[in-house]
Amino acid sequence: MNDPWTPYSARVVERVVETPDVVTLSLRFTDPEVQQQYRFACGQFNMLYLFGLGEVPISIMDYQDGCLQHTIRAVGRVSRKLVALEPGAMIGLRGPYGNSWPLEAARGRDLVFITAGLGCAPVIAAIRRAIAERDAYRRLIIMQGVKHSEDLLWQAQYDRWREVPDCEVLLAASEEAKVPFAWSLGMVTTLIDKARFDPLNSTVMMCGPEPMMRASIRALENNGVAMDNCYFSLERNMQCALGLCGHCQMGSPFICKNGPIFRVSDVRDWFLLEGY
Ligand SMILES: Cc1cc2nc3c(=O)[nH]c(=O)nc-3n(C[C@H](O)[C@H](O)[C@H](O)COP(=O)(O)OP(=O)(O)OC[C@H]3O[C@@H](n4cnc5c(N)ncnc54)[C@H](O)[C@@H]3O)c2cc1C
Ligand code: FES
Structure with a gap:
């Protein structure tokens, strides 16, 4: 515009x-x-x-x-x-x-999507794009966590994605006494140990509540994934969206202008600091 x-x-x-x-x-x-x-x-x-x-x-x-x-x-x-x-x-x-998910740079690699709650919304277009260009990537891993299984948006779409070649869909519910068939009980981070991807040749894209992303960072590191290959989308209060008002600052970057998507290794220290 x-x-x-x-x-x-x-x-x-x-x-x-x-x-x-x-x-x-x-x-x-x-x-x-x-x-x-x-x-x-x-x-x-x-x-x-x-x-x-x-x-x-x-x-x-x-x-x-x-x-x-x-x-x-x-x-x-x-x-x-x-x-x-x-x-x-x-x-x-x-x-x-804002910027976009690194779909071009991730060509030829496993793509790992980790989302929780409404954090799935900012990655839906990226997943659809990756599926439309299925041959450009190796394995696709889609992990989504919710509190209760009925909170899952777009169940039919996740079911369709299970049918895509070499595409693994893993769902978790954290606050349910008994989860539906093919679901896991717990946070989305518990799925990281179950997913089959190459830690040395994967690009990870995450979005969700910040405690979930902190836990995911730890789980990914434990699985040997370098934070240079992990990206997340961050949210802050925004006013101008143009890098002018300073409302969305996190350390030196402005989330609206330099983000909302960041390579984890670039902002890891700010992200892990309490209050940022
Ligand atoms: C880059 C970016 C992308 C976003 N994408 C989406 C999206 O796709 N869908 C969506 O629903 N939201 C999204 N959000 C969050 C959304 O912008 C906020 O929920 C919204 O600004 C809240 O404004 P409000 O006037 O409704 O609430 P306010 O009146 O400003 O806040 C009311 C209360 O809600 C709390 N609150 C504010 N934001 C959130 C939140 N995200 N989650 C829980 N509580 C909150 C506040 O702390 C406050 O207590 C995004 C935010 C950013 C920065
Ligand atoms: S919203 Fe104004 S600087 Fe980001």
């Missing part, structure tokens, strides 16, 4: 209720020229603006049928109103912002 400050008007085309507090909105720009020019890379985010209320960063889950898809959890002032929007409602949208 020409002006990174200007929200362009977009219409809600479809609203899918995923769980009681998570909704996927399909959005289309009202100006066909803006719609046609818009491009994004897997892992980037948009700023969604509710007129008179405020703006929040939301990852681009994917682009399908001419619509940008955003999966949103109602947690506060703006997100609660966003998930309540019905088809036809208008919002402001500016973006895309």
